[in-house]
Amino acid sequence: xxxLIVDSRxxxxxxxxxxxxxxxxxxxxxxxxxxxxxxxxxxxxxxxxKSMVGLVERYGAVTVFADLRSGVLQHDRARHWRARLGRxxxxxxxRQAAELGGRLVCPGDAEWPxxxxxxxxxxxxxxWVRGRQSLTEVLAQSVAVVGSRAATxxxxxxGAELGAELCDRGWTVVSGAAYGIDACAHKGALAAGGRxxxxxxxxxxxxxxxxxxxLLERVAEEGAIVSELPPREAPxxxxxxxxxxLIAAMTRGTVVVEASPRSGALNTAGEAIALxxxxxxxxxxxxxxxxxxxxxxxxxxxxxxxxxxxEVIEVVGRIGEDLAPEVRGPVRQHDRLGPDVARVLDAMPVxxxxxxxxxxxxxxxxxxxxxxxxxxxxxxxxxxxxxxxxRRIKK
Amino acid sequence: xxxLIVDSRxxxxxxxxxxxxxxxxxxxxxxxxxxxxxxxxxxxxxxxxKSMVGLVERYGAVTVFADLRSGVLQHDRARHWRARLGRxxxxxxxRQAAELGGRLVCPGDAEWPxxxxxxxxxxxxxxWVRGRQSLTEVLAQSVAVVGSRAATxxxxxxGAELGAELCDRGWTVVSGAAYGIDACAHKGALAAGGRxxxxxxxxxxxxxxxxxxxLLERVAEEGAIVSELPPREAPxxxxxxxxxxLIAAMTRGTVVVEASPRSGALNTAGEAIALxxxxxxxxxxxxxxxxxxxxxxxxxxxxxxxxxxxEVIEVVGRIGEDLAPEVRGPVRQHDRLGPDVARVLDAMPVxxxxxxxxxxxxxxxxxxxxxxxxxxxxxxxxxxxxxxxxRRIKK
Numbered sequence: 001x002x003x004l005i006v007d008s009r010x011x012x013x014x015x016x017x018x019x020x021x022x023x024x025x026x027x028x029x030x031x032x033x034x035x036x037x038x039x040x041x042x043x044x045x046x047x048x049x050k051s052m053v054g055l056v057e058r059y060g061a062v063t064v065f066a067d068l069r070s071g072v073l074q075h076d077r078a079r080h081w082r083a084r085l086g087r088x089x090x091x092x093x094x095r096q097a098a099e100l101g102g103r104l105v106c107p108g109d110a111e112w113p114x115x116x117x118x119x120x121x122x123x124x125x126x127x128w129v130r131g132r133q134s135l136t137e138v139l140a141q142s143v144a145v146v147g148s149r150a151a152t153x154x155x156x157x158x159g160a161e162l163g164a165e166l167c168d169r170g171w172t173v174v175s176g177a178a179y180g181i182d183a184c185a186h187k188g189a190l191a192a193g194g195r196x197x198x199x200x201x202x203x204x205x206x207x208x209x210x211x212x213x214x215l216l217e218r219v220a221e222e223g224a225i226v227s228e229l230p231p232r233e234a235p236x237x238x239x240x241x242x243x244x245x246l247i248a249a250m251t252r253g254t255v256v257v258e259a260s261p262r263s264g265a266l267n268t269a270g271e272a273i274a275l276x277x278x279x280x281x282x283x284x285x286x287x288x289x290x291x292x293x294x295x296x297x298x299x300x301x302x303x304x305x306x307x308x309x310x311e312v313i314e315v316v317g318r319i320g321e322d323l324a325p326e327v328r329g330p331v332r333q334h335d336r337l338g339p340d341v342a343r344v345l346d347a348m349p350v351x352x353x354x355x356x357x358x359x360x361x362x363x364x365x366x367x368x369x370x371x372x373x374x375x376x377x378x379x380x381x382x383x384x385x386x387x388x389x390x391r392r393i394k395k
Numbered sequence: 396x397x398x399l400i401v402d403s404r405x406x407x408x409x410x411x412x413x414x415x416x417x418x419x420x421x422x423x424x425x426x427x428x429x430x431x432x433x434x435x436x437x438x439x440x441x442x443x444x445k446s447m448v449g450l451v452e453r454y455g456a457v458t459v460f461a462d463l464r465s466g467v468l469q470h471d472r473a474r475h476w477r478a479r480l481g482r483x484x485x486x487x488x489x490r491q492a493a494e495l496g497g498r499l500v501c502p503g504d505a506e507w508p509x510x511x512x513x514x515x516x517x518x519x520x521x522x523w524v525r526g527r528q529s530l531t532e533v534l535a536q537s538v539a540v541v542g543s544r545a546a547t548x549x550x551x552x553x554g555a556e557l558g559a560e561l562c563d564r565g566w567t568v569v570s571g572a573a574y575g576i577d578a579c580a581h582k583g584a585l586a587a588g589g590r591x592x593x594x595x596x597x598x599x600x601x602x603x604x605x606x607x608x609x610l611l612e613r614v615a616e617e618g619a620i621v622s623e624l625p626p627r628e629a630p631x632x633x634x635x636x637x638x639x640x641l642i643a644a645m646t647r648g649t650v651v652v653e654a655s656p657r658s659g660a661l662n663t664a665g666e667a668i669a670l671x672x673x674x675x676x677x678x679x680x681x682x683x684x685x686x687x688x689x690x691x692x693x694x695x696x697x698x699x700x701x702x703x704x705x706e707v708i709e710v711v712g713r714i715g716e717d718l719a720p721e722v723r724g725p726v727r728q729h730d731r732l733g734p735d736v737a738r739v740l741d742a743m744p745v746x747x748x749x750x751x752x753x754x755x756x757x758x759x760x761x762x763x764x765x766x767x768x769x770x771x772x773x774x775x776x777x778x779x780x781x782x783x784x785x786r787r788i789k790k
Binding site for chain 2: 044045046079080081082083084086087154157158234236237238282283284285286287291292295298299304305306307308311339342343345346347360361362363364365366367368369
C-alpha cells in the first residue's frame with residue numbers, strides 16, 4: 001500500500017462506510033487533463049454515483065481516474081467502476097462528439113450551467129453537448145415542459161402551444177425528446193423560431209426514440225442536445241429517471257402538461273421541488289387518466305395550476321415583472337346601472353310595451369323610482385317611450 | 396303620529412340612515428299570524444332587503460306587515476314595499492302552494508334549514524317549499540353542484556357523474572335547475588336514486604326554464620323545490636344572483652363544474668366563501684372557455700381542485716371521516732427489485748441471449764454483482780439461464 005494515504009475523515013464524509021484510499025500525485029501524472037479524465041469517468045460511472053462525485057470533488061478527476069485505471073484506488077464501488085474499462089476510448093468519444101458539432105462541458109467551463117450544481121452530490125461529472133450556442137446562454141432563461149409519452153390530442157395541442165408561446169416570450173423550452181408531450185413542446189418551440197434543449201438518457205449521438213431523428217437534428221441546430229452519458233451509450237430504464245433531475249436543475253421551473261399517476265414527468269416535478277424550483281401544472285379533463293397525475297400535483301400543494309404561458313412566466317420570471325393578465329369576462333353595460341335602475345330594466349318584458357304601474361309591481365319599486373329609472377334607461381339607450389308605455393330597445 | 400314609537404337607536408342599527416317608526420301592537424291585531432305575514436312580505440319585498448329583515452327581526456312579521464299595509468309604518472323603503480300591495484292574495488298563495496304539495500317554511504319551523512341563518516341580514520324571510528320530505532332532513536348532508544348554462548359535453552358528463560356519485564354516497568345534490576351543469580347534476584342525482592334540491596329564482600309553481608317541466612316534477616317528488624319567492628313570481632335577472640346565496644348557505648360546500656369567467660356559478664362560489672363554506676373546483680381543458688372561470692378559482696386560492704365525488708366528500712364531510720383514496724398508478728413488480736438488480740435487468744436486451752461480461756459492462760457493475768442479480772431475477776421469474784448465457788422471460 002506504498003504511496004497511499006488513507007484519509008479516514010474523508011472516507012467517513014464521502015463514502016458512507018466504504019474505504020477510500022487515494023494516492024498523492026501530480027494532476028498531469030498520466031498526461032491526461034481534467035476534461036479527458038471526466039470524459040473517461042462519464043463512461044465508467046453510471047449517473048448519480050455520490051461516491052464518485054465526492055471523490056472527484058476532493059481529489060480531482062485526473063487523480064481519481066488514474067488511480068482507478070491503475071488499480072491503486074481502493075473503494076468498495078471501485079470494482080463496479082472498473083467493469084467498463086474495456087470499453088474506454090476517450091479519444092474516439094471526443095472525436096465523435098466533435099464530428100457532431102459537440103463537446104464535453106465540465107464544471108469551471110464558462111458554459112457550465114450553474115443550475116446543475118444545485119444537485120450537490122447528485123450533480124453530473126460532465127455534460128456532453130451538441131449545439132453551436134453557449135449552454136449557459138441558452139439555458140439562462142429556460143423552463144422545462146414535460147409530460148406523458150402517451151399524450152392525448154389535447155395534451156399534445158397544449159404542449160405545442162405552450163412551447164411556442166414560451167419561446168415567443170423569449171424563453172428556452174427544455175424537455176426530454178420523448179414521444180408525446182416532450183416532442184410537442186420541442187416542436188412548438190421550433191415552430192415559434194425559438195430555442196429548445198433536449199436532455200437525453202443516452203449518448204448525444206444516439207437517435208432515441210428512432211422516430212425522432214429529424215426532430216433531434218433540428219433541436220441540435222436551434223438549441224442544444226445534452227447528456228451526461230458519453231457517445232454510443234444506449235438509453236436504459238434507470239437512466240430516464242436520473243436524466244429527469246438534470247431537466248429540473250437546468251431550468252427555472254418545470255411545467256407538467258399531462259401525466260398519469262405513474263408518469264416519469266411526476267418524477268421530474270419531484271426533482272424540481274427538491275431543488276426549490278417551482279412546478280406548474282396544466283389541468284385537463286378529470287375523465288382523462290393522462291391528467292390525473294397533474295391534478296394530484298395540484299391537490300397535494302406540490303404544483304401551481306397554470307392555464308397558459310403568461311401564467312407560467314409569472315411564476316418562473318423575475319419577481320414583480322412578467323405578471324400575467326388576469327382572465328376576465330367582458331364587463332357588461334348592465335353591470336354599470338345602479339341596483340334600482342337594473343331592477344326596473346329586469347322587470348320589463350323583452351318585447352312588449354309596458355306601463356309604469358306594471359313595471360313598479362313587477363320590480364317591487366315605487367312608481368317615482370321606476371320613472372326615474374326609466375329616464376336613466378332612456379338616456380343610456382336601453383329603453384324608449386312609445387305609445388302606451390315603455391319598451392326595451394334591442395341591444 | 397299617535398301610537399308610534401320612534402326608536403332612533405333601532406333606526407341607526409337596522410335601517411342605515413332611514414327613519415323607522417313602528418307602533419306597539421298585539422301580534423294578532425289583524426288576525427294574521429306570523430306565517431301569513433311572512434307569506435305576505437315574501438310577495439311585497441324583493442329578496443335581500445336588509446332593512447325589512449332587520450325590522451322583522453326586531454318587531455315580528457305580524458306587526459311589520461300590519462303597519463305596512465295600514466300605512467302606519469314609516470321607513471324610506473316603505474313606498475317600494477307598498478308597490479305590490481295590489482297583487483297581494485296570501486290565501487290564494489298558500490292554497491296554490493298546498494295544491495302542489497307545498498308549504499311555507501318559516502324560521503322557527505322544525506324544517507327551517509339552519510344554514511340559511513348564516514346569511515345574517517341577507518337571510519330569507521321565509522322559504523316556499525315543494526316536496527314531501529322535511530327540508531332540514533333533506534339538506535342535512537348536502538352539497539351544491541353548480542356551473543355554466545352553456546356547458547360542454549365534457550362538463551355535462553362530469554356534472555351528471557358527480558351528481559350520481561354524491562348521491563350514491565348518501566349526499567343530497569343542491570342546484571339551480573338551470574340548463575347545463577345544474578340540470579345534469581339534478582339528473583345524475585335522480586338517476587342514482589338519490590335526493591336533489593332545486594333552488595329557484597321564481598315561484599316554486601313556475602316552470603323555468605320551460606324545458607325543465609319533467610325534471611322539476613321529478614325533483615319535487617324525490618327531493619324538494621325551494622324558493623324565497625311566492626307562487627307565480629317570474630324569474631328576473633337580479634333574482635338569479637340573490638338565489639345563489641341560498642344554494643351556498645343551504646349546503647356544506649359548493650362544487651363548480653364548468654364556469655366561464657363571468658358565470659353565475661362563480662357568484663355562488665363567492666357566496667360560499669363569504670359563508671366560510673368550502674368551494675371545490677373541477678378542472679377541465681385549458682382550451683375550454685367554460686373551464687377558465689373554474690381554473691381562476693383555483694389559481695386565486697378560492698377553491699380546492701377536485702376530480703371526483705370522493706374528493707368532494709373528503710372536504711365537505713366530517714373531519715377525519717370520508718377520506719378519499721389517493722389516486723395511484725399500479726405498483727410495478729420492477730419497482731420492488733433492488734437498485735443493482737434493476738440495473739442488471741435494464742442492461743439485458745429484450746430478446747437476445749446475453750453473457751455476464753456483456754451485462755456487466757452495459758450495467759456498469761462488477762461481474763459478481765451481476766451474477767448475484769441474475770440469481771435474484773431467476774428466482775423471481777424475470778430471466779432464465781440458457782445455452783450461452785441469460786435471457787429475459789416475457790412478462
